[in-house]
Amino acid sequence: MMRNHTLKQWAWIHKWSSLICTAFMLLLCLTGLPLIFHHEIDHLLGNEVEAPDLPAGSTDASLDQVLANAVARYPDYLPQYIFREADETKTWRVRLGKSAQEQNDLHYVVVDARTAEVLAEPKLKEGFMYVMFKLHVDLFAGLPGMLFLGLMGFLMLVAIVSGVVLYAPFMRRIAFGEIRKSRAEKLKRLDTHNFLGIVTLVWVFVVGLTGVINAWSDLVVKYWQADQMASMIKPYKDLPPPKEFASIQASVLAAKQLEPEMRLGFIAFPGTAFTSDHHYGIFMRGNTPLTTRLYKPALIDAQTAQLTDSRDLPWYLMALLISQPLHFGDYGGMPLKMIWATLDIITIIVLWTGLMLWWKKRHQYVPDIQTQIRLSEAY
Amino acid sequence: MVTHLFLKHRSLRQIFKWPLLIGLATLLGLLIVLIEDVGMMESFGIVTLFFPIMIIIYFYFTQ
Numbered sequence: 001m002m003r004n005h006t007l008k009q010w011a012w013i014h015k016w017s018s019l020i021c022t023a024f025m026l027l028l029c030l031t032g033l034p035l036i037f038h039h040e041i042d043h044l045l046g047n048e049v050e051a052p053d054l055p056a057g058s059t060d061a062s063l064d065q066v067l068a069n070a071v072a073r074y075p076d077y078l079p080q081y082i083f084r085e086a087d088e089t090k091t092w093r094v095r096l097g098k099s100a101q102e103q104n105d106l107h108y109v110v111v112d113a114r115t116a117e118v119l120a121e122p123k124l125k126e127g128f129m130y131v132m133f134k135l136h137v138d139l140f141a142g143l144p145g146m147l148f149l150g151l152m153g154f155l156m157l158v159a160i161v162s163g164v165v166l167y168a169p170f171m172r173r174i175a176f177g178e179i180r181k182s183r184a185e186k187l188k189r190l191d192t193h194n195f196l197g198i199v200t201l202v203w204v205f206v207v208g209l210t211g212v213i214n215a216w217s218d219l220v221v222k223y224w225q226a227d228q229m230a231s232m233i234k235p236y237k238d239l240p241p242p243k244e245f246a247s248i249q250a251s252v253l254a255a256k257q258l259e260p261e262m263r264l265g266f267i268a269f270p271g272t273a274f275t276s277d278h279h280y281g282i283f284m285r286g287n288t289p290l291t292t293r294l295y296k297p298a299l300i301d302a303q304t305a306q307l308t309d310s311r312d313l314p315w316y317l318m319a320l321l322i323s324q325p326l327h328f329g330d331y332g333g334m335p336l337k338m339i340w341a342t343l344d345i346i347t348i349i350v351l352w353t354g355l356m357l358w359w360k361k362r363h364q365y366v367p368d369i370q371t372q373i374r375l376s377e378a379y
Numbered sequence: 380m381v382t383h384l385f386l387k388h389r390s391l392r393q394i395f396k397w398p399l400l401i402g403l404a405t406l407l408g409l410l411i412v413l414i415e416d417v418g419m420m421e422s423f424g425i426v427t428l429f430f431p432i433m434i435i436i437y438f439y440f441t442q
Contacts, residue, residue: 168395172388176397177438195438199431202402206409290413325413332412335425342432 004370007169011369014162015358021155022355028149028211029348031136036329036340038129047127049110049120051090061116063092063248063267069116070094070109077107081274082248083266084113086285086292091119100271143218150215156208160201167198169373186360193353196346203343204350210327213320220320224313225273232299232309233276241277242270246305248280254307255282255298262286265295270302278302289331293321397434404430 034041042048067079077096084092092113098105110119124130138145171194174180179191197204252264268274268281275281280302283295298310313321325331329340404427411424 167398168391171394176394177434177442179439179442192439196435198398199401199434201398202405203409203428203431206406288414288416322413326409332421332425336412336428339425339428339432346432346435 004368007166007369010162010165014159014166017155017158017162018354019358021152021159022351024149024152025156026348026351028136028152029344029351031132033341033344034129034132035136036337036344038133041129045128047122047129049091049122051112051114051119054114058114060113063252065116066092066111066113067094067248069118070096070111073109073118073121074107078102078271079269080106080272081266081268086265090114100269101273146215146218150212153208153212153215157205157212160197160205160208163197164201167194169369170194172373186357189353189357189360193350193357196353197350200343200346200350204347206326207329207343210323213323214327217320220316221273224317228311228314229274229276232311233279235308236276236278239278242303245270245302246280246300250305251280251300251302252282254300254305255284255310258298258307258310259284259296262296275299279308289325290322293325294318295321401431401434404428 039048063082067082071077071079071094074096077098078100079094080097080100080102081095082092083095090113092111094109094111096107096109097103106125107121108124109121111117112119134140137149139149141148170190174191177195179195180187248267252267255264256262262284265283265285268283270279271277272281274283274297276299278301279299282298282300284298285292285295294313296310296312299308300306301308329336408424408427408430411420412428415421415424
């Protein structure tokens with residue numbers, strides 16, 4: 001049996017860690033719900049770009065042509081990245097910026113991967129889903145917003161752990177799953193909070209923990225740049241930036257020769273965050289739900305299309321990349337999305353009942369924790 | 380109405396038996412679906428992840 005003093009301390013931790021983060025957790029759960037179905041919602045809103053069906057056996061166009069057609073739309077802009085989602089095969093997205101490091105003045109051009117025809121130029125920084133995304137990721141406040149939400153996520157993890165500690169004394173005379181529906185409203189609320197909280201515990205903990213890890217993603221990538229990337233590009237450090245650029249297609253082929261079992265994930269152009277001024281960063285990915293998230297970077301000399309270096313990702317970047325599907329729930333098709341959405345709604349109920357438990361008794365005399373437990377057992 | 384006061388204390392093992400089982404099923408499901416792309420194992424992973432939801436439906440709506 002836990003000592004009264006220890007129990008009081010855990011109750012204090014649970015109360016305050018929950019109270020501080022609950023409003024933000026409710027916001028994250030509510031904004032996360034549409035994000036689970038972002039493909040479907042984009043499709044409904046007509047924002048999803050779909051490539052036409054072509055006869056079977058159609059081959060992909062040269063990436064040089066894909067790039068040329070995208071750049072032709074904005075000749076004054078520089079290509080920053082060519083990318084696509086893991087399950088996409090028919091299109092490429094080309095991101096163009098006023099400079100290689102530009103983050104705001106950007107254009108996205110969707111190009112058919114088979115014909116190299118420009119299909120659309122979606123406005124990714126407007127609309128309902130963009131607002132949901134920004135509220136979920138950084139509250140429109142950039143890195144400070146991300147880190148703040150990461151801190152709130154950490155408090156939620158503290159609330160979960162302290163909740164588990166408090167679960168035992170509250171459940172010592174109540175059977176698992178018992179909701180005292182016919183008793184006082186506050187007991188029904190308490191039982192609902194405890195029951196839903198303990199059943200969804202592991203899922204909420206995993207999604208919360210991976211969310212906290214994701215909140216550090218910008219800093220983790222910056223550390224990787226200073227750590228591994230810096231040593232990979234060291235031989236090129238004092239050289240002037242190249243004026244002539246080699247073929248992208250040839251550069252991708254050089255990376256494919258190194259990793260024939262992998263496929264192209266994305267290309268970072270010289271000067272962007274994922275490569276140097278002298279290299280194309282060719283990021284290869286695997287083919288299973290797990291390995292498709294784990295990129296293997298190959299640095300290709302942007303003047304000669306020759307491979308200069310390639311290293312496996314360090315553990316901290318692997319941890320970040322593995323944490324992403326576990327947070328998004330986008331790795332098991334529609335059934336997994338439905339499970340994610342249901343558990344998300346249940347989490348909202350846990351947060352709401354917790355908040356209500358506090359709200360209803362905030363002006364009441366609150367007895368010590370042992371008496372609270374006995375009272376909850378008595379009625 | 381005093382009811383539960385007369386019941387015997389449950390041990391920690393009794394209290395956490397079901398939560399532990401559900402937690403392990405959830406963890407197993409999350410990892411299986413992450414590793415397995417197609418086939419029986421992926422379906423098994425999805426079913427294990429559905430386990431907590433089934434438990435909630437059963438206890439909340441049938442009791």
